[in-house]
Amino acid sequence: MNIGPFILANPFFVAPMAGVTDRPFRQLCKKLGAAYAVSEMVTSRPDLWNTLKTSRRANHEGEPGLIAVQIAGTEPLMMGEAAAYNIDRGAQIIDINMGCPAKKVCNKWAGSALMQDEALALSIVAAVVAVCAPRGVPVTLKMRTGWCQAQKNAVRLARAAECAGVQMIAVHGRTREQGYGGQAEYDTIAAVKAAVGVPVVANGDIDTPEKARQVLAATKADAVMIGRAAQGRPWIFRELAHFMATGTHLAAPLVAEVKHLLLDHLQDHYALYGEFSGVRTARKHIGWYVKSLPGGDDFRARMNLIENCGQQASAVADFFDQLNERMDRIPGVTPNHFASQEEKHMETAA
Numbered sequence: 251m252n253i254g255p256f257i258l259a260n261p262f263f264v265a266p267m268a269g270v271t272d273r274p275f276r277q278l279c280k281k282l283g284a285a286y287a288v289s290e291m292v293t294s295r296p297d298l299w300n301t302l303k304t305s306r307r308a309n310h311e312g313e314p315g316l317i318a319v320q321i322a323g324t325e326p327l328m329m330g331e332a333a334a335y336n337i338d339r340g341a342q343i344i345d346i347n348m349g350c351p352a353k354k355v356c357n358k359w360a361g362s363a364l365m366q367d368e369a370l371a372l373s374i375v376a377a378v379v380a381v382c383a384p385r386g387v388p389v390t391l392k393m394r395t396g397w398c399q400a401q402k403n404a405v406r407l408a409r410a411a412e413c414a415g416v417q418m419i420a421v422h423g424r425t426r427e428q429g430y431g432g433q434a435e436y437d438t439i440a441a442v443k444a445a446v447g448v449p450v451v452a453n454g455d456i457d458t459p460e461k462a463r464q465v466l467a468a469t470k471a472d473a474v475m476i477g478r479a480a481q482g483r484p485w486i487f488r489e490l491a492h493f494m495a496t497g498t499h500l501a502a503p504l505v506a507e508v509k510h511l512l513l514d515h516l517q518d519h520y521a522l523y524g525e526f527s528g529v530r531t532a533r534k535h536i537g538w539y540v541k542s543l544p545g546g547d548d549f550r551a552r553m554n555l556i557e558n559c560g561q562q563a564s565a566v567a568d569f570f571d572q573l574n575e576r577m578d579r580i581p582g583v584t585p586n587h588f589a590s591q592e593e594k595h596m597e598t599a600a
Contacts, residue, residue, distance in 0.1 A: 330380060
């Protein structure tokens, strides 16, 4: 499929997740088969652009493939300026966040709260497109099915957004009211796909190759977007590609391979965040990797007490070396095993 002039290798995308889809994680997912990965959301507030948090999110140094940046805010002029700011820093695609269900975002009428004010939402789209189009940068949109069950307006918004110049639409199959509860539904995504001519991406509860195939068939969507299922399991993208091409499952990764993937990920992570923040923010990634493994819970508890990057990486290496004495391959996981309640808040554009 295409996003504007850009041709993508496959229909398997990484969803934007705050605190997760930083540059090291995006690079890892692309290395393991994802065709496309969207950044953590970058605020539209200029007074925050020079903060360490935002500067890290806008850092794409050495990142391979397309650079897609998600922006969030409520003021059309600011959102246009944010688009320009990120294009100047390497963004090749700008994604508008109308899907985040987090209270701290919705309370400011950003994220999925914009779906309650269609006029404002479309003013933002128009402002961002006006900045991006002359520079040849496609604008995409990530949203939910609606604010609540009684206000499912995704189809109407999608049509209007397409008319305003949006070139791809991703839809998470839940309302904002649902948060991450219950199950995603795909009928609304299918309706959006039938209503517009631009590519549509399905998101929500896609955690196995079979589920990806089922959702693509049911919605006729052009691609699927994976969020929580990639946490601690970034090789899911190559599993999806293999299954869709052959109808068979790819062998689980070797323990030794996962060890090296995680250690490489950690080194990239430390390089971006530094010693103090790096060792702390890496804990969640390590926890996701080991959660389903024998001895993982005990190791996670011990690892969370380490406050030195070198010691943390050494502990990870030792854990996988010991695991490798017991098994050759990483055991499979059950669907939604990785999506614990404390982790669910992090998918920003859900």
